Amino acid sequence: MVQPSRAADPAETEVVPLSPAGRRARLAASAVVLALLLTGTVWGTDDSFPFGPFKMYSTRASTDAPVVSTRVVGLTGDGEEVRLSGGEVGLRRAEFEGQLPRLVDDPSLLALVADAYAEHHPGAEPLVAVQVVQRHFELVDGEPTGEWTDRVLVDQDLEVGP
Numbered sequence: 001m002v003q004p005s006r007a008a009d010p011a012e013t014e015v016v017p018l019s020p021a022g023r024r025a026r027l028a029a030s031a032v033v034l035a036l037l038l039t040g041t042v043w044g045t046d047d048s049f050p051f052g053p054f055k056m057y058s059t060r061a062s063t064d065a066p067v068v069s070t071r072v073v074g075l076t077g078d079g080e081e082v083r084l085s086g087g088e089v090g091l092r093r094a095e096f097e098g099q100l101p102r103l104v105d106d107p108s109l110l111a112l113v114a115d116a117y118a119e120h121h122p123g124a125e126p127l128v129a130v131q132v133v134q135r136h137f138e139l140v141d142g143e144p145t146g147e148w149t150d151r152v153l154v155d156q157d158l159e160v161g162p
Contacts, residue, residue, distance in 0.1 A: 063142035069135045070097055070153070074114060074127035082117070082127065089116035103132060103154050110156035131155045 018026070036051045044052020053059075070093075072084040085093055091113075103109050110130040117127065132154040138147040 064139055066136040066138050067144075069137065070100070071133050071135070072096060072110075072113060073131050073133060074117060075129040075131065076125045077128050078125070080125075082124070084113055084117055084130065089113050089120060091116075100132065100153070107154045107156040110154065111158055114158050127158055129155065129157050 040048045040051035041053060046052070046055055070085075072089075074082040074084050076082060085091075085096060099109075110132070114127045114130050118124070131152050134151045134153050136149050136151065138145045138149075
């Protein structure tokens with residue numbers, strides 16, 4: 001019977017010591033990474049991640065603060081709401097919420113969302129407007145009260161073809 005060859009035993013391999021210059025380089029690199037982590041922890045924002053806190057996980061909200069749910073809706077000529085979030089236009093909710101500052105600054109970008117909806121749903125009734133709506137669910141001691149309010153964050157009227 002032929003025995004398979006084995007790699008050298010790790011205890012038998014020769015240890016190559018790190019040169020003083022190599023130790024200094026590794027120590028300097030470690031110091032830079034630790035300085036970035038400390039700076040990001042104290043002054044960083046979500047955009048600084050991974051060198052800053054991801055506030056979603058590093059903070060906690062009050063048990064009486066409302067919970068905010070953002071959704072995107074299209075409005076048809078009849079006033080019917082059509083859900084555009086949740087993958088209806090090829091964007092997941094988190095991806096869309098990450099673009100909210102851009103949409104607030106430039107509401108015309110919502111026309112692109114309407115175009116994507118029209119491509120994904122060719123037989124659907126055309127949209128006349130797109131809105132970003134935030135629903136605030138009221139809580140007391142961490143329990144929902146059943147009350148909520150809607151706030152339209154961004155509104156864009158669309159040009160409807162003939």
